[in-house]
Amino acid sequence: MHDIRAIREDPAAFDTGLQKRGLGPQSAGLLQLDEARRGRVTEAQALQTRRNEASKEIGKAKTARDEATAQALMAEVAGIKDRMATLENEADEAGRALDEALAALPNIPATDVPEGEDEHANVELKRWGNPRTFDFAPKDHADLGPALGLDFEGGALISGARFTALRGQMARLHRALGQYMLDVQSAANGYEETAPPLLVRDEAMFGTGQLPKFAEDLFRTTDGHWLIPTAEVSLTNLVREQILAEDDLPKRLTALTPCFRSEAGAAGRDTRGLIRQHQFEKVELVAIAAPECSDEEHERMTRAAEGILEALELPYRRMLLCAGDMGFTARKTFDLEVWLPAQNTFREISSCSNCGDFQARRMDARYRPADAKGTAFVHTLNGSGLAVGRALVAVIENYQQADGSVTVPEVLKPYMGGLDVLRPK
Template sequence: MHDIRAIRENPDHFDAALARRGDAPLSSELLAMDEARRTKIGAAEAAQAEANKAAKEVGAAKGRGDEAEFERLRALVSEKKAEIAKLNDEAKAQDAALTARLAEIPNLPADDVPDGADEDDNVEVSKWGTPRDINNALEHFDIPAVKPGMDFETAAKISGSRFVLLKGTMARLHRALAQFMLDTHVNDNGLTEVNTPVMVRDDAMYGTDKLPKFGDDSYQTTEGNWLIPTSEVPLTYSVAGDVLDEAALPIRYTAHSLCFRSEAGSAGRDTSGMLRQHQFEKVEMVSITHPDASDDEQKRMLRCAEDLLERLEIPYRTVVLCTGDMGFGARRTFDIEAWLPGQNAYREISSVSTTGAFQARRMNARFKPANGGKPQFVHTLNGSGLAVGRCLIAVLENGQQEDGSVTIPSVLHPYMGGKTTVQPDGTLA
């Protein structure tokens, strides 16, 4: 959510920042709505002052025995009360309209975000690892060791397209990855583990900028709650309406959860395998920080995600998204793309974003400065640490061997009972 006062103070900067995203200027429209709202508020205040003055004069007129003046003033007070009520109702309606309009506008990009139109203009900032030279590399679903435990046909019979049934070794390996990620975040990265609900109210989706923009991409229950697109929503919204002590910052959370997305805008994309599913699992990272610390916090979160891939020995590259490819609520986003030999390409496995005060203003999450003064909005950040299903794909494709087996990364051996290989028949050895 944008601060109308900031737009009022520097409309040219606001329009220029929107232009970097490829959006039309909006300051004139917003300021006209703001002026209309403020005019009604001013008129209501003026009418209230007149009503107060008349109310004081009513008693004096009665004391003088001036019946005509007494009746005139009483009528004036009554008239002003009706006028005030009408003006306040109009001001509230205009305020609601302005708030709704502001909620539709994306966050402004940070100054250091590269300009660009789409993903082709993203900028690589680092690369780690050297992809193995694999003859005739297969995609994950075609690897012999994987086929017994990755069942798309049965999942389609149960739930429809874009679901998968993991069985046996694949289910265990998937679970091992999530446990490895959580253990690393808690034990090494200092995050607090949270087990969140997977259903949230409208307010939580709105406060984390998923509504109204992404309603079509999410699943809503018949009771009106929403299935979470990621645990970013409940983790971030947990501080909604709070006024935190500055000493409590930063707050760093991690959660492993089911996630649900309708993928309404991705028809025909990645329909094979489990790269893009309606139901999937992620280990999420969320930080609530002091505004002065948020940029450094984003770098820290990025390293947490990159380190997981390095421990798993998966080559990756990190890119900073250009203005045309950033998400709605982000002011800066880094994507980590894992190397997938079966596709001969790097594919996104994590996004780490800072939203500044964009979400905090929507959900009124603030902190009390230690040196006094008015409460300020916190900054919120979120990042995948990591997408579990996509990480499974990366492990399988990078670990595939010519005999159809898959070598398991050494950091996962303790989670797999000391086993090191998925054999061609799907069993562990």
């Protein structure tokens, strides 16, 4: 959500920021709605002042037995009352239109975010690890997985496309990945483990920016709840409508949850395998920070996600997303892309975003600075630490052997109950 006061003060800067997103000028239309709302409020306030004055004059006229003046003043008050009701309705209508227009616009990119329309303009910042050299042709996880317990047919039979059942040793490896990530993020990296609701109300989805623009990407229940597409929704909204003490910041939260996405805009993409599913698990990282600390917190969060990939010894690269490829609520995003041998390329496994005060304004989440009067909006950040299904894909492909087996990464062995190799059946 954008601050209309900031738009009033510098409409050109606002339009320039949106231009990086590929949008045309928006400030003129927003300011027109703002002026309409403010003009009616100002007129209503002036009428209220006159109404109070006239009411006093009515009393004086009656005391002086000047019935004609009293009646004229009473008629004036009645007219003012009707006009005020009209103005209030018009102000409310203009206010709703302004709020809807502001809510439909994405966050303004940070100044160091590169311009560009899509992923081709993203900037590679670093690489870690060297892709393994195979002495055989590595298989895609979708071909390797069924013999190891990836039951694509069973998942599709009971739920349809983009659902998969994991069985036996594959289910164990999937659980091991999720538990390992959660343990590291909570115990080593200081994020508070949380078990949040998986069903949320409209205002929660609005707060983190999924509504109203991305409703088609979500699943909704018959009673009006939404299944979370990411634990970011639940975790970030835990501070909605609150005023936090500065000493309580930063708040760092993590959760391992199922996530549900309709993938409405992904028809035909990654239809094989686990890369793009309607239901998947993810370890989410959320931070609530003071504005001056959010850039530092963004780097800390990204390193927390990178640490998992390094511990699993999976080659990856960090990308700085261009303005056209960032999510709706982000002002700056780092994507982590893991190496997949069968595709001979890097694929996204984590996005870590600094949203500035964009979500906080939608949630009315504030803090009270220790050295200043009043309150200010917090900054919110979120990232994957990591997506469990995609991490499973990366492990399967990078640790596969010529006989179709998969070696278990060293850090996962304590979670595998003595199993150190997944063998085809």
